[in-house]
Amino acid sequence: DIVVTQSPDSLAVSLGERATINCKSSQSVLYSSNNKNYLAWYQQRPGEPPKLLISWASTRESGVPDRFSGSGSGTDFTLTISSLQAEDVAVYHCQQYYTTPPWTFGQGTKVEIK
């Protein structure tokens, strides 16, 4: 199975500042035939279920603010929140869907306000 590892486990950022979360997969999730990275990011606010933010490593879902951006390819990916807002306090999860199941998630990164 592909192992997905996030870093850091938690971070505290001042309002309006940049937050950066890293995600690394144990093998490439780039499918060469279509040049797509099979990686998604989810936001989970306290007491809520996860919500899909980004798929294909960098495609924002409809309604997701443009301060959220995804980048990377192959095995190394990044979620960036360009200007942290109070409502962005949450745990962020990355997930690979390169294989047929099992699909695997990172351990999650908790973002708090400094």
Add this chain to the structure above:
Amino acid sequence: EVQLVESGGGLIHPGGSLRLSCVVSGFTVSSSYMSWVRQAPGKGLEWVSALYADGSTYYADSVKGRFTISRDNSKNTLYLQMNSLRAEDTAAFYCAISSSWTGIFDYWGQGTLVTVSS
């Protein structure tokens, strides 16, 4: 509007059984790609099982042989039958829909809590 409503969680002794349900509106279960994903207290997400539109089923190694995923098309409902429950199965269980075969979880329910304890 897409809604997924889980039920069936609760406190159960080790070795016991539970059946979780997920009633779906806004999507047709029989033609969708459905999954169960769980989250142990304070932990990350773990995919548990999937049921494809063609009826194919998939399980995580940790639950294979103990859990069974199924659906009732007439009730537009997804199920997870859980047998031989262990303490390490304690988690919030979410049902989720993938709008295609890809494994991207587009919609999630609110979850139902399963606690396995003596």
